[in-house]
Amino acid sequence: MLQIEPNIEQLMLDDARQAFPDECCGFLFGKEEGDDRLLTDIMVVNNSKEGDKRRRFEIAPRDYLKAERYAEKTGQTLLAVYHSHPSHPAIPSEHDRVAAQPFFSYIIVSVQNGKIDHTRSWRLNDNQQFEEEIINELVVDEG
Numbered sequence: 591m592l593q594i595e596p597n598i599e600q601l602m603l604d605d606a607r608q609a610f611p612d613e614c615c616g617f618l619f620g621k622e623e624g625d626d627r628l629l630t631d632i633m634v635v636n637n638s639k640e641g642d643k644r645r646r647f648e649i650a651p652r653d654y655l656k657a658e659r660y661a662e663k664t665g666q667t668l669l670a671v672y673h674s675h676p677s678h679p680a681i682p683s684e685h686d687r688v689a690a691q692p693f694f695s696y697i698i699v700s701v702q703n704g705k706i707d708h709t710r711s712w713r714l715n716d717n718q719q720f721e722e723e724i725i726n727e728l729v730v731d732e733g
Contacts, residue, residue, distance in 0.1 A: 592670075592695055592711050592725045594618070594629045603706050605634050606674035606699040612643035617657040618670035618697070627669050627695060633657050637673075646685065647673045670695035670711070677702060680710040682720050690714050695723055 594602075598618065605614045619631040633656070639648040649671070661668040671694050675681075680698035682690070690696055692714050700707040712720040 591625065592627050592629065592697075592723050594697075594725065598629055598632050599709075601632050601634070602672050602697070603699060603709075606701050607704065607706060609637070609674060609676075610701045610704045611676045613637055613639075613645070613647040613674050613676060614699075615647040615649055615671070615673040617668055618672060618695075619657075619661050619664070619666040620669055622667055622669060629670060631664070631666055633660060644676055668694075670697055672697040672699065674699045674701050680708055682712050687714075687718070687720055690720070696720070697725075 602616065602618070605616060608614070615637050616632060616634040618629040619633070620627060620629040635649055635653040637643050637647045638650040638653070639646045657668055675698055678700060680700040682696060682698060686696065694713070696712045697709060698712070699709045709725065711723040711725050713723050715721045
């Protein structure tokens with residue numbers, strides 16, 4: 591199960607809204623315990639795709655290296671990559687599947703008409719196919 595701290599989720603959703611109608615992208619960090627992942631930090635990166643950013647995203651190698659170094663420096667684990675699907679559902683494309691790496695959670699934010707529609711997470715299985723990963727909402731104790 592995947593859990594995202596509410597403030598981190600909000601930053602990810604804000605990035606998706608602000609990038610619309612282009613795709614946004616970034617990294618999420620946290621800790622892993624068994625099959626559970628808690629995402630507690632975010633790194634927004636620039637979509638470095640040349641050409642049409644409405645249908646594709648690309649993360650520059652220097653941004654990936656920066657994320658790996660940040661995780662090491664802060665004692666966290668780089669657990670997830672997120673991106674948005676402007677005017678499309680949060681279902682990975684074949685391009686998303688081919689570019690994906692084992693281990694990472696791939697969170698996709700669907701943005702319809704500039705507004706967040708829904709968010710889903712995916713992980714590659716042993717057959718290199720995506721399987722949906724449950725996102726469990728964290729309850730914040732305000733008391």
